[in-house]
Amino acid sequence: MSTTLQPYLKAVRQTLTAAICVENFSSQVVERHNKPEVEVRTSKELLLTPVTISRNDKEKVLIEGSINSLRISIAIKQADEIEKILCHKFMRFMMMRAENFIILRRKPVEGYDISFLVTNFHTEQMFKHKLVDFIIHFMEEIDKEISEMKLAVNSRARISAEEFLKRF
Amino acid sequence: MSKNTRNTAFRKVDVDQYGEEVYEEDQTADEGATGPSDAEVQSMLAKGRNGDALQYVLTNAPLTSKNQGVKDKAAQTVLKVLMSLKANEIEGSLKGLDQAKQDTLMKYIYRGFENPSEGSSAQLLVWHDKLFAVTGVGSIVRVLTDRKRV
Numbered sequence: 566m567s568t569t570l571q572p573y574l575k576a577v578r579q580t581l582t583a584a585i586c587v588e589n590f591s592s593q594v595v596e597r598h599n600k601p602e603v604e605v606r607t608s609k610e611l612l613l614t615p616v617t618i619s620r621n622d623k624e625k626v627l628i629e630g631s632i633n634s635l636r637i638s639i640a641i642k643q644a645d646e647i648e649k650i651l652c653h654k655f656m657r658f659m660m661m662r663a664e665n666f667i668i669l670r671r672k673p674v675e676g677y678d679i680s681f682l683v684t685n686f687h688t689e690q691m692f693k694h695k696l697v698d699f700i701i702h703f704m705e706e707i708d709k710e711i712s713e714m715k716l717a718v719n720s721r722a723r724i725s726a727e728e729f730l731k732r733f
Numbered sequence: 734m735s736k737n738t739r740n741t742a743f744r745k746v747d748v749d750q751y752g753e754e755v756y757e758e759d760q761t762a763d764e765g766a767t768g769p770s771d772a773e774v775q776s777m778l779a780k781g782r783n784g785d786a787l788q789y790v791l792t793n794a795p796l797t798s799k800n801q802g803v804k805d806k807a808a809q810t811v812l813k814v815l816m817s818l819k820a821n822e823i824e825g826s827l828k829g830l831d832q833a834k835q836d837t838l839m840k841y842i843y844r845g846f847e848n849p850s851e852g853s854s855a856q857l858l859v860w861h862d863k864l865f866a867v868t869g870v871g872s873i874v875r876v877l878t879d880r881k882r883v
Contacts, residue, residue: 572858579865583873594749610756613877619849620858630877 573620574701580616580628581637581697587685590633601634601684626704627677634684636670637700638677641707651714652678655707668696768795768807774814783818784826790814791834794841796881804883811841816856823863832868839864839872840883 592598594607602611611632619625627638641656643649656679663669668687670680683696749755769790777786790811795803818826830838842864845857864872 569855569858572855572862576858576861576865579861579870580873583870584877586874608756614879614882616843616877617847618843618861619846619854621854622849625846625849 569620570705573618573624574704576618577626577628577704578697578701580618581635581700582694584613584616584628584630584635585683585688585693585697587631587633587635587683587688589685589689599633601682602631603629603634603636604682625677627674634682636674636680636682638674638680639704639707640676641678641711643678643711647715647718648711651711651718655711655714768798768803769793769810771806771810774810778814778817783814783822784829786814787818787826787838788829788834791830791837791841794837794883796837796883808841808844808883812845812853815841815845815860816853820859823860827863827867832872835864835868836872836875836879837883839868839876840879843876844883 589599590602590611592600592605593611594605602608606612613630615627615629617625617627623640624642625640627636627640629636629638641652643652656673659666660669660671660673660679663671668681668683670682673680681700688696770793774786774790777783777789790807793807794811795807798804827835838860842857842861845853
């Protein structure tokens with residue numbers, strides 16, 4: 566199963582490199598406004614075909630592009646109840662601090678665990694290849710962190726149960 | 734006053750649709766594009782002519798059709814062909830494709846990712862990798878921007 570990780574990340578990286586070509590485009594509907602078209606979705610001609618890359622039926626990435634913005638949604642592998650809770654809490658922690666993350670979206674897209682929104686303003690200030698590197702790195706680290714947290718939860722539970730039951 | 738001044742239905746009219754610059758999707762649909770015939774593909778796969786099967790399904794891809802059922806059926810056929818080719822045969826079959834067919838193949842690879850089944854994603858990732866080595870980022874950009882969805 567882990568043999569699909571590298572090809573999966575490679576495919577995501579290649580697709581992101583293609584989709585992250587965004588440029589400034591003011592709103593056609595409201596004058597003097599500049600909105601990320603992938604979020605507003607009023608003009609069909611500005612939206613690109615949304616593309617999914619999946620590693621299996623539980624892990625996938627949805628990439629929706631448009632002329633001035635890109636939305637990346639990630640579905641993270643959650644094998645059991647405890648991973649589900651950990652993942653949910655971890656994502657919630659990050660999404661509450663979305664402003665400091667800059668490219669993070671406060672709510673994940675329906676069906677996914679976390680979403681990023683990259684606009685032309687972000688690509689003007691930051692390197693595109695570094696943004697792509699960041700997202701790939703994020704995808705790699707998330708699985709590791711959740712496994713670590715799960716181990717920590719289990720060992721803590723075991724130790725505290727032992728201590729408690731010593732009294733009996 | 735006359736009764737018709739009470740009619741406020743005019744407020745519900747979407748005036749934006751009557752603007753001159755409203756973008757309309759290309760209406761010309763080719764109803765004749767029925768996609769590859771399943772029987773043909775089955776016979777080719779049975780004979781082991783996997784490369785030919787790939788060429789056939791890509792040539793007859795229903796890109797201009799508006800019928801979603803036709804497109805779904807074609808996508809399933811293509812997925813079957815992609816699964817049948819073994820890893821070492823993939824590179825050989827990619828050699829015979831021109832740019833249009835490579836773009837269509839890339840579209841089908843992404844379409845296949847949307848409905849993952851047993852082991853299909855792993856095989857599709859191999860296809861994606863090999864096709865990318867041949868075509869580069871350009872084919873992904875064409876998949877994203879082409880209005881003719883697969």
